[in-house]
Amino acid sequence: MYTIQEVSQKVHVSTYSIRYYDDHGLLPTVKRDENNSRVFDDVDIEWVEIVTCLRATGMPLAKIKHYIELCLEGDQTVPERYRIMVEQQRETMAQAEKIQAHLRLINKKVDHYANVLINNKPDTLMPNKHLEKIYTQDY
Template structure:
């Protein structure tokens, strides 16, 4: 696949794909005889993986470390596992924080829907 096809397939700008390759976030993509990037299925799997992890907020630095460890082979399996365990722990904490925020937003929306806030304002109460 060309970079434009991969860009369209994964909804990632071409410049971002080039950047990911340049910083080692995705392994070096082979090029055809004309020098154009030629993404294989394996390359696309890396792009999909990175998009998923970035979508969840996993830092680029952590993913670069993972890719580097992966490229070193099976001797790094435990290190990769520990890296993912730590990222999972952090993600669970973020999800808990997001859940609290969601609950607060739901509460505030319900207050607006029930017109409680306009009544409070009429009484001079402060909104939090």
């Protein structure tokens, strides 16, 4: 059994978030000890991990709760759970593609600035370089 602090360290989620998830019925198997403190087992940690994953990929709490309720209902809900996960997979892949596009642009800028620094050259790719000419022109 684990304390909330141990779970927090193990899964890199704040104790506040874990308490919030538990208070909102997103951790259905968490137990309490004689002092009414939450105690977690390995199954509870798996619930924390899936809830954290789904939140991090943008799933609303209400939809996570629905997913958990389906899990608790049993095997007859597997088709709906599968649809939920496929939808989340698609959304997460789209997010990842956007992040990859951003990373490509950042990598391009890093390479450019490294080249400017290594070769001691002026920055010729500044996006607003044309504004310098406008501001420095005599009128």
